Amino acid sequence: MKYNYILAGSGLYSAVIAYLARQAGKTCLVLEKRDHIGGNIYCEEIEGIHVHKYGAHIFHTSNRRVWDFVNSLAEFNRFTNSPIANYKGEIYNMPFNMNTFSKMWGIRTPEEAKAIIAKQRQEIKGEPRNLEEQAISLVGRDVYEKLVKGYTEKQWGRDCTELPSFIIRRLPVRYTYDNNYFNDLYQGIPVGGYNVLIGRLFEGIEIRTGVDYLEDREKWPAMGDKVIYTGPIDEYYEYCYGKLEYRTVRFETEVLDTDNYQGVAVVNYTDRETPYTRIIEHKHFEFGTQPKTVISREYSTDWEEGMEPYYPVNDARNQALYQKYAEKAAGDPNIIFGGRLGEYKYYDMDKVIESAMKKWEEIR
Known part of the structure; x- marks a missing residue:
């Protein structure tokens, strides 16, 4: 035919x-x-x-x-995607918003958050030479160290000082108490x-x-x-x-004998020491009430032939x-x-x- x-x-x-x-x-x-x-x-x-x-x-x-x-x-x-970040046991809301800044600095108003970030951004003089400098120039040292650095280095398998600045063209910052990750309608x-x-x-x-x-x-x-x-x-x-080069992801999926493991679909682990980048708890995508739960730990790694290619470099x-x-x-x-x-x-x-x-x- x-x-x-x-x-x-x-x-x-x-x-x-x-x-x-x-x-x-x-x-x-x-x-x-x-x-x-x-x-x-x-x-x-x-x-x-x-x-x-x-x-x-x-x-x-x-x-x-x-x-x-x-x-x-x-x-x-x-x-609605409202992930959280776990930095060495400290929990922060994503994307970077007033909930994040309030937890990090003990502040309440957008004016206070803007002042802290503006001051920290001044650390970088001139054109950023690498991803670390680019990120600090966008969000300041504190947010970079706790919520960007370790996660990014695990994703790419390289130090942020070795990564080109263009990988992060912008980091979304919201001066509202809004945990919705996406801006889409x-x-x-x-x-x-x-x-x-x-x-x-x-x-x-x-x-x-x-x-x-x-x-x-x-x-x-x-x-x-x-x-x-x-x-x-x-x-x-x-x-x-x-x-062509890719990054790939390895998953470790596990059934747990609990009805709710982490209380949210996505938790990013933003320290370098935790080997996985995030844990997904799948039932929360559909508001599941099943007696057990399924989680997947994600490990980012370099792609080799035979592996599933995920992210173009x-x-x-x-x-x-x-x-x-x-x-x-x-x-x-x-x-x-x-x-x-x-x-x-x-x-x-x-x-x-x-x-x-x-x-x-x-x-x-």
Whole structure:
């Protein structure tokens, strides 16, 4: 059989294009090398809890079109991301807001907080030379030492003095008592988990799991008019220009015999000594009342072949390397690279959907 589209990968980008293609009467074949669909938003059910198997995914957007689109497919709850930071046992609200500053300095008013931060920012003279100086120039020494330094060094596996300043272009500071992490108009989690959303997007689409497109790369293009490829672009081209770098995350997931372990979905551990960056308690995404709970500790590490690539390392070297692959791909009219790995770009979920919608309008 000949298909209009062969889609390599079954994450959100592929799912949106497959859905729109089917609505337009087109035929699709989806190939997924994992044993499940949904990419990194896949949820695994444990003890009646929808566990975000590949890390916390909280849907947020200010794009009304995207919000209406996902709500036409799944009902979303009212979850609001209000993480906390644990620094050596001290608890602070995130993002940096008046609750944070009140706890840190024993103050009450925005005027007091602004004065302290302004004074501490003066420590950095001239253009910041590294991430440490950049962060202090934005939020001052105290917030940097307790809430930025250790977490960032664990994320990147390097001291902040060795990291380029551009990694942190801004650090959001609010002079209000507001713990909502995102500024977007809309936010929530699909009721029943992300598998509900993915299931609706792929409804009626032919899917083959356990199939790696690259293992039979001659066969699949002949079966379709166009290929949508959402795996790593450098792997597709057999690393001909060299390997793009990523950071990856290792998860330790555990069932605990308690109904409430930490009282919030996300706790960041911001000291350098704690080996994990954060603990996710999954039941709080859906206000669960199950008798047990499931937590995941996240460890950030360098990516090596065979691991799951998560975060592109967006430095000058990697961007230049990606551009070479993108130029090569531009000369290949029958294949479209999309999504986080295909475009070597960190994407929030709403931006993935926007990108897929835009691409569909170009190719339909």
